[in-house]
Amino acid sequence: MTNSPLPPYQPGNVQGIILRGYTHPHSCHMLFTFTDRPGAAGFIRALLPYVQSAVAWSDKPERMLNIGLTFNGILTFEPGFKNQFPSEFKDGPWSGDSQLSLQDTGASDPSTWWNGQDKQAIHCIVHVYGMTDDALDSLVTVVSQSAATNSVSEILPFGPESDRLQQYAPLKNFIHFGYRDSIDNPGLGWPVDPAGPAGQMKSDPGDANNFLIGYPEAGSQFHPGPLFGPAGEFAKDGCYNAFRVLxxxxxxxxxxxxxxxxxxxxxxxxxxxxxxxxxxxxxxxxxxxxxxxxxxxxxxxxxxxxxxxxxxxxxxxxxxxxxxxxxxxxxxxxxxxxxxxxxxxxxxIRRGVPYGAPPxxxxxxxxxxxxxxxxxxxxxxxxxxxxxxxxxxxxxxxxxxxxxxxxxxxxxxxxxxxxxxxxxxxxxxxxxxxxxxxxxxxxxTAYCLLPSMKTLRRVAGLSE
Ligand code: HEM
Incomplete structure (x- = not known):
């Protein structure tokens, strides 16, 4: 790893889930569809006080959340961004090109996802974390009430009658099949430029510039984007999340x-x-x-x-x-x-958790x-x-x-x-x-952008 101690981003502008692994034992992952822009803005505005940034905490928050937006969710706020994002994000994980890699056939076929519900209707995913069951429940209630007030509908993952996607807490650091998980993750340092000029950065694939969007001068090895123009500004300090229920x-x-x-x-x-x-x-x-x-x-x-x-x-x-x-x-x-x-x-970066009791x-x-x-x-x-x-x-x-x-x-x-x-x-x-x-x-599966705090304030209709 070739890391500099002084990364150019502000941790206060980055959602915490990107840069740190949470160890809250309880979490719930809620899917939503927006009806219109004012309602979507009102929903995000109501959640802003609970969004956890990457600023170091002295006392671990009892409850907190992070927010992801799909491409269709972003279009609710910014219809002009139609052609501005990478095609796999715009077209979705069910699209032909993505499926060349994901190869979800048979029981995994995209037509079966979310128990046959409309994949394109997922606009927003809210990841809620709690130190206790009660702390989690209380914040899930806030999220659900804020959705109702703003005509935002919740999509339950396995059909309208199903339970929410909730972490199965008793497994602690383990996942189903009995393995310990979340052991190895990228280091998330920042690349150094020993020679001085930009474009010759020594970057490790585990450096944060390969995850945070918006630092072309830091020489990402995987071409994150968008980088320029209004969409580049919207995406800066964000990170994609391939959200996949397996x-x-x-x-x-x-x-x-x-x-x-x-x-x-x-x-x-x-x-x-x-x-x-x-x-x-x-x-x-x-x-x-x-x-x-x-x-x-x-x-x-x-x-x-x-x-x-x-x-x-x-x-x-x-x-x-x-x-x-x-x-x-x-x-x-x-x-x-x-x-x-x-x-x-x-x-x-893997931030997954187990769901469901062990059969x-x-x-x-x-x-x-x-x-x-x-x-x-x-x-x-x-x-x-x-x-x-x-x-x-x-x-x-x-x-x-x-x-x-x-x-x-x-x-x-x-x-x-x-x-x-x-x-x-x-x-x-x-x-x-x-x-x-x-x-x-x-x-x-849903592809989301975990936008910066500044972008969340912007879509919420607040001054940045
Ligand atoms: C239900 C599905 C999955 C199970 C049960 C599973 C299980 C595991 C286990 C037990 C480990 C070793 C523990 C660790 O290093 O943290 C691991 C590591 C890993 N898995 Fe998975 N995994 C699943 C899905 C995936 C998927 C879909 C991807 C990528 C698209 C993935 C990528 C990785 C990576 C990158 C590592 C770390 C390897 C390393 O750095 O040594 N896993 N997984």
Whole structure:
């Protein structure tokens, strides 16, 4: 990382969720549709006192929120911006170009998103956080009443009769399938310019200039935009959020571990219980407690459970510790060489939380998964690029040419890639699983801009 201590942005103008991971145990993610501009402005105005900026807090707020606007939401305020934003944001995640990467087919098809409700009607997403259930509920009530007063309608995520998208608090730092999550995120420093002239900045893909829009002189590697003119001013100090609700099929996942455990025992010995955990670790690249396989190849370890400082090339060039298509190795291959056309490795800020109670065996019924908030400065260059890698792993010479093995956990098995999973154990020893099941189903996706505080005041009709 090449960071300067003096970034040019003001933390007070940036929504807090972009620059810091919240650890509030309770959150609710509310979707809205606007009726008209005055109502939309009144709604945002009513929420402004609760919007958390990135200014450091001395006492953690008991309750707070952040606001995202979709392209259709922005048009409610600024109809003149029709052609000013990048096409993937304007056209939406269901559009043909975005779907080339996301490949939501079958049960994930965009026609099924939000239980068949109109995807284009989502104009605004409000992310509400609370230290306690009561604190959360009280702010959710404020948001819901402000919506009603301003003719803003709430869209419930799984249909008009469904519950709101609420974090499942008892899992704490863990997500469904039993893994610890939110361990590794970009450093968000600011790039240095050792040579002096702009245009020669030394930037790391994890630097904040790859997430915050509006700093062309800081040389982002992924082309965030818009940068200039009125839309550039509107977007400055904002960040995109690929908001994706992903159902996790716990029954299919657990059954896969059980069914495949004997194959693992035959290859490496030990008990079937150990084999299930070993297999779960190989799918993700970390043991369920968080230990990376590169640092703790044989068993989980409490001292490495939050480790982020490791590389693949010196320590695991052949993938004997962490398979090449393990989810976290695909989602961040670190120093592993990628093809020039795909370089640099895209990074994402992850702010997701689990929803739904863990379904109980033997039937594993019930809706649960991940409320995914994937933040980036360029939806196509970062979020969609990574998704295309997950669906069709052709991004590095580590994968056999033409084979395009998929991400072991995430990929849509109906997509173009190869759903097999190879676990290399030693030079002449490997396990090959011919076809992985579908573990994840997309329930809905919305691309939002998390605008600056100044832009929120502007759309609320207040002087900036
Ligand atoms: C329900 C769906 C998902 C599950 C269960 C899941 C699970 C995990 C787990 C267990 C980790 C390792 C813990 C950590 O490093 O924080 C991880 C890391 C990661 N995931 Fe996911 N994930 C999901 C969806 C996604 C999606 C859709 C993306 C990207 C579009 C993504 C990108 C990443 C990234 C970038 C990392 C960090 C890798 C690293 O820096 O080492 N994940 N995920």
């Amino acid at each position: 159902h996790q099929d716990v029954g299919v996942f657990e059954q896969f571990l059980t069914d495949t455990a004997p194959v693992v025992v035959a290859a490496i010995g030990g008990s079937e219980d150990h084999a299930r955990e070993w297999l779960a670790a190989k799918l993700v690249g970390r043991w369920r407690n968080g230990s990376p396989l590169v640092l703790s190849p044989d068993k989980p370890c409490s001292t490495t459970s939050g480790a982020t400082d490791f590389l693949y090339e010196p320590d695991d060039r052949d993938g004997f510790k962490c398979p090449f298509s393990a989810h976290s190795r695909v989602a961040n291959p670190r120093d592993q060489a990628v093809y020039i056309s795909d370089a640099p490795v895209p990074r994402l 109980a065996p033997p039937k594993y019924e019930g809706e649960c998964g991940l409320v995914g908030l994937f933040l980036c400065g360029a939806l196509a260059g970062q979020f969609e690029m990574l998704y295309s890698w997950m669906n069709t792993n052709g991004f590095s010479a580590k994968f056999a040419p033409g084979l395009n093995t998929q991400d072991a956990l995430l990929a849509n098995r109906g997509a173009a890639g190869d759903p097999s999973f190879t676990i290399a154990i030693a030079k002449d020893k490997k396990i090959k699983i011919p076809s992985l099941p579908q573990f994840i189903v997309t329930r809905g």
